[in-house]
Amino acid sequence: MAHQQERRHAIIIGASYAGLVAAAGLKCNGWSVEVIERAREPLRTGGGVVVQKRMLEYLTEHGVAFPGVASIPAVERKIFRRDGSIMRMPESAAAYTSWDVLLRELEQVVGPDTIRRGVAMEDLPDWGAHGEVVLDTGQVISGDVVVAADGIGSRSRRLLLPGIQPTYAGYVAWRGMVNEDELSRETVDAFVDSLCSYQGERSSILLYEVPREDGDIRPGRRRINWVWYQNVAPGDELDRIMTDTDGYVHHTTVPRGVMPPETLTVMRDLAEDDLCGPFREVVLKTEEPFLQKIVDLTIPRLVFGRVVLIGDAASLVRPHIGSGTAKAVDDAIHLAHALSDDCDEDLSCLAAWEHTRLDDHVGLAGYAKAVARRLNLGT
Numbered sequence: 001m002a003h004q005q006e007r008r009h010a011i012i013i014g015a016s017y018a019g020l021v022a023a024a025g026l027k028c029n030g031w032s033v034e035v036i037e038r039a040r041e042p043l044r045t046g047g048g049v050v051v052q053k054r055m056l057e058y059l060t061e062h063g064v065a066f067p068g069v070a071s072i073p074a075v076e077r078k079i080f081r082r083d084g085s086i087m088r089m090p091e092s093a094a095a096y097t098s099w100d101v102l103l104r105e106l107e108q109v110v111g112p113d114t115i116r117r118g119v120a121m122e123d124l125p126d127w128g129a130h131g132e133v134v135l136d137t138g139q140v141i142s143g144d145v146v147v148a149a150d151g152i153g154s155r156s157r158r159l160l161l162p163g164i165q166p167t168y169a170g171y172v173a174w175r176g177m178v179n180e181d182e183l184s185r186e187t188v189d190a191f192v193d194s195l196c197s198y199q200g201e202r203s204s205i206l207l208y209e210v211p212r213e214d215g216d217i218r219p220g221r222r223r224i225n226w227v228w229y230q231n232v233a234p235g236d237e238l239d240r241i242m243t244d245t246d247g248y249v250h251h252t253t254v255p256r257g258v259m260p261p262e263t264l265t266v267m268r269d270l271a272e273d274d275l276c277g278p279f280r281e282v283v284l285k286t287e288e289p290f291l292q293k294i295v296d297l298t299i300p301r302l303v304f305g306r307v308v309l310i311g312d313a314a315s316l317v318r319p320h321i322g323s324g325t326a327k328a329v330d331d332a333i334h335l336a337h338a339l340s341d342d343c344d345e346d347l348s349c350l351a352a353w354e355h356t357r358l359d360d361h362v363g364l365a366g367y368a369k370a371v372a373r374r375l376n377l378g379t
């Protein structure tokens with residue numbers, strides 16, 4: 001049995017969804033927690049996200065105050081057709097918020113003092129025995145468990161499973177957000193309180209409303225979050241659009257603000273050609289779109305001695321089923337459950353966790369691929 005009286009210590013690499021939820025969950029279970037985050041400021045990578053009810057319930061059950069996330073429910077699903085008609089269905093599944101709003105709340109729950117920003121994990125030299133982490137400052141820290149939540153390009157994964165790389169799925173997602181007060185009244189009205197989609201000849205777009213950065217959810221003061229998929233063959237064409245204003249070719253994401261004018265023109269020409277009116281207006285009025293290459297990855301193991309991979313570090317699910325953040329949150333919550341007082345000193349309790357999570361990852365990845373095939377996306 002573990003030393004029930006001693007507080008066990010967890011080092012968490014990455015202060016995004018997986019890392020912060022794991023930190024909150026482990027704190028609930030009496031662990032001391034130290035989060036290492038490479039970025040000095042919270043990242044601005046994401047757009048809209050589904051509010052994770054399971055996460056809110058879990059934290060509330062464990063006595064952690066969650067201040068309340070500004071969100072907008074989609075009450076209707078609208079499929080805009082090429083002939084101009086709209087198919088409508090009730091939609092009760094989800095409330096949407098934005099990445100920045102939710103992460104800000106999570107940071108408050110974990111406690112900003114727990115997070116060391118601007119410090120990166122450099123190496124995991126003794127993961128089997130002592131859970132050692134070498135930081136880029138040269139400092140070596142160790143924990144009873146090291147939770148690697150360092151995302152899509154995970155250095156932890158590369159150290160633990162050298163040679164395993166995400167594979168390109170054959171399509172990209174153009175993404176962005178635009179303030180509603182920059183759009184025409186007709187367009188805002190067309191999309192209000194709805195999850196909306198349109199399938200063009202060469203692309204497929206989905207959008208919904210999310211709160212403004214300051215949390216404002218009044219109609220007309222919200223933002224529209226859009227994700228727009230397009231098949232792009234690997235090779236020169238893909239490399240060209242993944243290149244930023246400095247000439248750097250990005251592996252997975254061309255972030256906001258560094259998309260060169262020629263790539264913006266490629267995107268805008270596609271919008272003119274392949275989107276119907278309101279969707280076209282949303283894309284054309286977005287000032288800082290970003291671009292994401294869709295990639296696949298599942299791995300055979302999640303537990304490596306004292307180091308555990310979770311979230312995007314552990315596996316990648318295509319975005320169609322809204323489960324990137326959901327999976328990260330599930331990995332983290334179930335991990336916190338597994339690492340309860342009953343968990344042995346050698347962490348053998350994690351074998352069952354690993355088995356269940358690997359099954360889930362494979363199931364979700366397969367389901368998301370099937371959705372992509374229905375939309376004619378990918379290879």
Ligand SMILES: Cc1cc2nc3c(=O)[nH]c(=O)nc-3n(C[C@H](O)[C@H](O)[C@H](O)COP(=O)(O)OP(=O)(O)OC[C@H]3O[C@@H](n4cnc5c(N)ncnc54)[C@H](O)[C@@H]3O)c2cc1C
Nearest residue numbers: 014016017018038046047048120121150151311312324325
């Ligand atoms: C461009 C982009 C946009 C997305 N938009 C959405 C969206 O709108 N909605 C949605 O539901 N999902 C979105 N996703 C998917 C979603 O981001 C992920 O599934 C989810 O964020 C996974 O969370 P995570 O905590 O595992 O990883 P991440 O969110 O990637 O976080 C990893 C964290 O680890 C830190 N880190 C990395 N390396 C180190 C290191 N060596 N040392 C210390 N810290 C390190 C990073 O700075 C980062 O903060 C998007 C993904 C991408 C790539």
